[in-house]
Amino acid sequence: MKERKNISKALNNPKIQSITWKSLRHFKATMEYSRTKDILYVKEPLGHININNTLIYTHLVNFGSEEYVCKVAENVEEAKALIESGYEYVTEVNGVKLFKKRK
Numbered sequence: 001m002k003e004r005k006n007i008s009k010a011l012n013n014p015k016i017q018s019i020t021w022k023s024l025r026h027f028k029a030t031m032e033y034s035r036t037k038d039i040l041y042v043k044e045p046l047g048h049i050n051i052n053n054t055l056i057y058t059h060l061v062n063f064g065s066e067e068y069v070c071k072v073a074e075n076v077e078e079a080k081a082l083i084e085s086g087y088e089y090v091t092e093v094n095g096v097k098l099f100k101k102r103k
Helices: 002-010 014-018 021-036 039-046 051-060 076-084
Strands: 068-073 088-093 096-102
Touching (some): 002 014, 021 039, 021 051, 039 051
Antiparallel strands (some): 068 096, 088 096
């Protein structure tokens, strides 16, 4: 609490004092759901028994306008590099593999 107050003063932002552990937990769950779109995956680390408790986090995520960056891999090394940098495999066309990653 003392650190939160010091940070709030240093950044001249009184809203920082309203941040709680629950706020951080909620933020992390929302970001994980946004990234994975898998509510069951998010449910586990939160320790929720009832999925309805986890569904609270879904209303904060806007899936409406998703834009992607697309990349092509012609060999295994290129595919590996794309996956390691966060790209997701989509399909194979004319002997090349297509990957996508949200902007």
